[in-house]
Amino acid sequence: MNGMRVRFWGTRGSLPVALTATTVQAKIAKALVAAGGRSFASEAEAAAFAAENLDFATNGAYGGATSCVEIEGAEGAFVICDMGSGLREFGIDSFRRIAGGHPAVYHFFMSHLHWDHIMGFPFFGPAFNPNATIVIHSGHADAETALRRQQEEISFPVPFDWLRAKFEFVVHEPGVTFEAAGLTVSLTPQHHSHDSYGYRFEKNGRAVIYSTDSEHKVENMDAEAAFEAFFAGADLVICDTMYSLGDTVSLKQDWGHSSNVVAVDLCHAAGAKTLALFHHEPTYTDDDVQRMHAETIRYEELVRGERPPLEVICAYDGLEVEV
Structure with missing residues (x-):
């Protein structure tokens, strides 16, 4: 595979949502x-x-699992962004692919350590495979502490030390590019409680951005030059669009999330090709998410000006995108 294929295993924010x-x-x-x-x-x-x-x-349905995104196209390894509740289904599917000859090597890239982004890990079957290697990349020095703590007896019946896979925790510095599984990777700090990090994945001249749980304040857009540079020319930007602009301005400032409008503005400024709306608000129905998608497409058309069109898609559990 010359490029990358992005699979969305979980796209909701904060809390899993079941269809009633x-x-x-x-x-x-x-x-x-x-x-x-x-x-x-x-x-x-x-x-x-x-x-x-x-x-x-x-x-x-847009789905109910929390953040988990796979980037296929690496060399000899699975690449996964975050460990939300969607990780369980990914783990089951990876067993099928391993049976077909795929190496049991997993590279995780953690945006941050809040519960909705790690809650799938206790149910990640490959962690019990003694032949599996799991490398966890993060900007957080306490990533191992967070994963071990949620499997303490008071919270979960299976302790971390019962897992049989080989684990490696790697802490990266923002702005320092590195290689992982044949991909060129860099990370950038984001505004969120206990910090969050966005990732840029590059292969053969193509780039995917994973940027969730990041607040961008409209009144401080002049300070967003670093994000514009980080997103620059990306083929796909997976972006936190948890709220509408009205929500972020009137009700949910400083909650650590962003809006569909700000995501469009950043992608336009960066010359990105496709924006994927992501980390959907758990109280939004499928109709609500679909309405936001339509409104975002219309906003992009209104403010595009002389720029090339920005394709706006809406992530859902099960979506696959070729890059």
Whole structure:
């Protein structure tokens, strides 16, 4: 693979969100209304109708797992950003790929150590594989402490020392480029409680940015030159867009997150090609997330000016993007 393939295993922020019976029933009702009394000869025929005629919020779901993103394209290793609850499904899928010959080597890149970004690790099956190697990259010197602490007996029945994989914790300095699994990687500090770090992954002239849990204040955009340089020319920017601009200004300043509007502005200034909305607010319904996506596309069109178009996509659990 010359480039990279990005897989989203978890895209929610702060807390996992489950689809409730009421939510599923509402989706079914909307689908039946859209069908208008049609009959279908098979489930496959009905699925084809739904895919063609229903919006994503009705025919699909943005998902409920917290932050976990895989970057495929490394050499001889899995590359994963964060350990949110989506990590469980990734771990199960990685067993399938290991059975097919993929090396049992995992490189994790941690944005930060808050619970929603590490809560999947106790359920990460490969950690029990004595033939697995797990390298955890972070800007935090206390990454090992955080992972061990959440598996203390008061919180979880399986202690960290029962894990059988070979572990290595590596602390990196912001601004210092390094190589990992055939990718060129750098990190930058972000404004968030107990610090957060964004990552830039490069391979064969292509670049993916993973930047979540980072607050960008509209009134301080002149100070964002460092982020513009970090995002510069990126093929894909995965960006914290937890709130609308109205929320960040009126209700949630200093909560450590950003908005869809600021993400567009940063990507425009950086000359990025694609923006992926990410770290969705847990109280937002699928309709809410879809509405924000549409509003973001419209905002990008309004402020684009003479710049090249910025593609705006909305991350959901299961999305794959080729870079």
